[in-house]
Amino acid sequence: MNFFAPFCIPFMVGAAVMAVALVLKYVLWIWHLPRADRKLLVSGIFTVQSIKAVGEVISESLLHRRIFKVNPLLGYMHASLAFGWFLLITVGWIETIAYLGFRYVPLQGHVFFKYFATCIAEHKPVFDFLMDLLLLIVLSGVALAWGKRLYSKAMGMRRTTKHVLGDRVALSALWFIFPARLVAESLTCAIYGGGGFLTGSISSFLAEHVSGSLLAALYEPSWWFYSSMLGIFFVALPFSRYMHIFTEIPLIFLRRYQLRPREKESSYDNFEIQACSRCGICLDPCQLQSELGINDVQSVYFLRDRRYNRLKLAVANNCLMCGRCEAKCPVGINLNSLRQNSRDTMRNIPDESRYGYLASLDRSQGEGRVGYFAGCMTLLTPRTLSAMERIFAAAGEDVWWADRNGGVCCGRPLKLSGETDSAKKMMRYNKELFYKHNITTLVTSCPICLRVFRDEYALRGIEVLHHSEYILRLMRQGRLKVDAAGGRFTYHDPCELGRGCGIYDQPRAVIEAVGELLEPKHTREDSLCCGASLANTVINDAQQLRIARSMSAEFEQTGASTVVTSCPLCKKTVARGSSLPVKDLSEVVAEHLA
Amino acid sequence: MAAIDWGFSINRPRTIDIDNNNLRKSDEILREMPELQCCIGCGACTASCTAGNLTEFNFRKVHTLVRRGEYQGAYEEMNKCMLCGKCRLLCPRGINTRGVVMLIKRKLGDF
Numbered sequence: 284m285n286f287f288a289p290f291c292i293p294f295m296v297g298a299a300v301m302a303v304a305l306v307l308k309y310v311l312w313i314w315h316l317p318r319a320d321r322k323l324l325v326s327g328i329f330t331v332q333s334i335k336a337v338g339e340v341i342s343e344s345l346l347h348r349r350i351f352k353v354n355p356l357l358g359y360m361h362a363s364l365a366f367g368w369f370l371l372i373t374v375g376w377i378e379t380i381a382y383l384g385f386r387y388v389p390l391q392g393h394v395f396f397k398y399f400a401t402c403i404a405e406h407k408p409v410f411d412f413l414m415d416l417l418l419l420i421v422l423s424g425v426a427l428a429w430g431k432r433l434y435s436k437a438m439g440m441r442r443t444t445k446h447v448l449g450d451r452v453a454l455s456a457l458w459f460i461f462p463a464r465l466v467a468e469s470l471t472c473a474i475y476g477g478g479g480f481l482t483g484s485i486s487s488f489l490a491e492h493v494s495g496s497l498l499a500a501l502y503e504p505s506w507w508f509y510s511s512m513l514g515i516f517f518v519a520l521p522f523s524r525y526m527h528i529f530t531e532i533p534l535i536f537l538r539r540y541q542l543r544p545r546e547k548e549s550s551y552d553n554f555e556i557q558a559c560s561r562c563g564i565c566l567d568p569c570q571l572q573s574e575l576g577i578n579d580v581q582s583v584y585f586l587r588d589r590r591y592n593r594l595k596l597a598v599a600n601n602c603l604m605c606g607r608c609e610a611k612c613p614v615g616i617n618l619n620s621l622r623q624n625s626r627d628t629m630r631n632i633p634d635e636s637r638y639g640y641l642a643s644l645d646r647s648q649g650e651g652r653v654g655y656f657a658g659c660m661t662l663l664t665p666r667t668l669s670a671m672e673r674i675f676a677a678a679g680e681d682v683w684w685a686d687r688n689g690g691v692c693c694g695r696p697l698k699l700s701g702e703t704d705s706a707k708k709m710m711r712y713n714k715e716l717f718y719k720h721n722i723t724t725l726v727t728s729c730p731i732c733l734r735v736f737r738d739e740y741a742l743r744g745i746e747v748l749h750h751s752e753y754i755l756r757l758m759r760q761g762r763l764k765v766d767a768a769g770g771r772f773t774y775h776d777p778c779e780l781g782r783g784c785g786i787y788d789q790p791r792a793v794i795e796a797v798g799e800l801l802e803p804k805h806t807r808e809d810s811l812c813c814g815a816s817l818a819n820t821v822i823n824d825a826q827q828l829r830i831a832r833s834m835s836a837e838f839e840q841t842g843a844s845t846v847v848t849s850c851p852l853c854k855k856t857v858a859r860g861s862s863l864p865v866k867d868l869s870e871v872v873a874e875h876l877a
Numbered sequence: 878m879a880a881i882d883w884g885f886s887i888n889r890p891r892t893i894d895i896d897n898n899n900l901r902k903s904d905e906i907l908r909e910m911p912e913l914q915c916c917i918g919c920g921a922c923t924a925s926c927t928a929g930n931l932t933e934f935n936f937r938k939v940h941t942l943v944r945r946g947e948y949q950g951a952y953e954e955m956n957k958c959m960l961c962g963k964c965r966l967l968c969p970r971g972i973n974t975r976g977v978v979m980l981i982k983r984k985l986g987d988f
Contacts, residue, residue, distance in 0.1 A: 320935070502895075599892035634956060636959075637956050638957070640931055640957070641931075657959035659927050659959075660961070660962075662927075663963045665968070689927070689930040690927075691927070691931070694959075696959065696960040696961050697959060700960055705956075709959065729889070815966070817960075820973065820979055821973075822973075822977045823912060823971070823973055824912075824968075824971025824972070824973065828971075852966075858930050
C-alpha cells in the first residue's frame, strides 16, 4: 500500500518545521537553565512528582479542568478542541492498526488514512462511528469558538484578547482544519462509499444531489485544502499562541520539580511565557481594565510583548500586581514573578555606594523577645501603631520596637519597582538588626513587609507573624480578652495579605470575636485591590481614586457600619473612596479590649 | 578675630539662571510627568520621608532644582529614596511622587 500523494506535502513540511522548531526551543531552554534549576530537574525526574505531573497533564492540558471552573461552556470549548483532537489522533492510530496490523505506516498515512484506505474493501463500522463522533465533538468546539468571537459573554468573558496577525493566521487555519477534514472525508465516502453517521450521511446526500464528475473534480482539491490548513497551522504553531499546546506539558513537569521564576530573568521563564495561550481569562479580573479602561498592559499582553521582545517599560510598570489575574490563570503562570523580573531587567542598576547611610544605624527601642516592625505605612497611620501599643500592653508582652522612631524600609517597594540589588541592602540591614536584638517573634502590621519577610528574608529562628495572626493567637491563649460588643463589620482582604500570604481566616476570626462580619461581593481570593498598590508607578492619583471608589462601593452594599482591613496602605486608600469609617483590625481590637 | 561657631550657618548666595541652564532634561521630565507642575512646595513629602528621616535627603528640594535645570547630584540624591511611598499618600496635589523619583533617575542617570 502506497502512503504518499502530492497533497501530503504541505502537511509533511508543516509537521517537519514544527518538530524541528519545538525540539530546538526545548533543548535550548533546558540547556540554558540555571545550574540550580537543572539540579532540581534531574533530582525530580525519578520521583512520584513525575507521575503526578502526568495526571496534571491529562486534567489540564487535555481536559482543561481549571477552565471548566471559570465557565463550563468555555471549558467544554477548550476540552473539545484539545481532548477531542487528541482522541481523534489516538483513535485514528488504532484504526490504522486495526486495518493493517502492526506495520510501519508513515505519519501522513495515519493522518490521511481515509484517503489511502479507499482500496480496502472491508469496513469496520465501529471506527467509522467513533471517528465521526470525535470529529463532531471537535467541530462543536470550533462552532463554539466562532460563537465566542460573536458573543463572548455567553462563555462568561466580558472581554477577549486582541490578537496579533500571526495568531490570527494560525487561528484561521485551526478553524478550517476540521471543516476541511469533514468535507474531504465526505467527498471520499461519496465516491468510494463507507463512512459513519456524519461523513456517511453527508456523502449519501452528496452522491444523490451532486454529479459524479463534480465530485471527482472536488476530490483532490479538498484533500489539498485540508493538508494545507494543517501545514499552515503547524508552521505557525511554534511562533504563535499555539505554542502553549506543547509547552504546557514540560511546564507542568518542571513546576512539579519545584522550578519557579527567579528574581532575575532565567531560561525557565520561557516555559511559563510560551505556555500562555492568550485565552484572555486574565483580562476581566484586571481593575485597570474594568475601572480605568487601560487595555494593553494586562498579563496576556505583557507576556506576549515579552515573548516577542517588544516589552515597553510603561507596560511592565503599569500593573497593580494585585494577583487577581494570577489566581484565575488556567495555566497557573507566575504572572507577578515574571513581571517583577522583567522590571529587574529593565530597571536594576547595581550601585555599591547606594544606601551607605544605613551603616551603624539603630533607632530601635525596648527589650523583648517579640519584635514589632511597624513598617513605613504603619508609621503613617499612627492609630494602628497606638492600637498595637495598647494590645501589647494588655497582653503584658515585652516588645522590642524596631522602627517606632524611624526605621529602614523592608525593601519590597524597591524590589517591586525592579531595583532588586539595591533592595537587598535594606533587607540585609533589617535582617542584621533583627538578629542583633535576639528576637524570636517578629510581628508586623504591614502585609507588604510581611510578604518580603516571609518570602525573601529567610529569617531562621524568628517566627514572622502578621498582627492579625498575632492578635488571634493572644486571644486563643487567653492573654487578650475582647468584649463581644457587637457591631456590623465588613472586611477588605489586602492583596499582599490574602493572595500574597494566604491569610484570610485569622482576621475574620478576630472580627467575629468582636461583632458581626458581613462579606462584600468580591472577597477572599477574589477580593478587589484598593488601587494604591506600590507595584504600580504609572497610574495617577485620579485613577487610583476611581479604583478606590468603585471597590469601596461594595462595602457600603453589605450594610456594615465599619470597614475593617489589616493593611495601613489599604486603610488610607479605602478611607478615601468610602463614606464608611475604615479601621485597622488592631484598632477594632484595641477599642473592644475587655 | 575668629568667627564664633554657634551651630548654624548661612546659605551661600546662589542664583539659578534659568536662561543659561539647559532645560532639555527638565522639559522631558515635565512632559512625561506634567502633574509635577502642580507642586505647591508644601514639603509634606519631605516631612514624611523615610530616607529623609535618616539623611539629608530632601525630595522637594531635589525635584525643584531639577525642574529649574540644576541636575548636578540629583541622581545620587534620588538614589537615597527607598520608594516606600508615604509621600505619595500625603501629597495634597496627588502627584505620583514614586513615578517622579523613578523618572528623574531614568533621565538623569548620566549627570
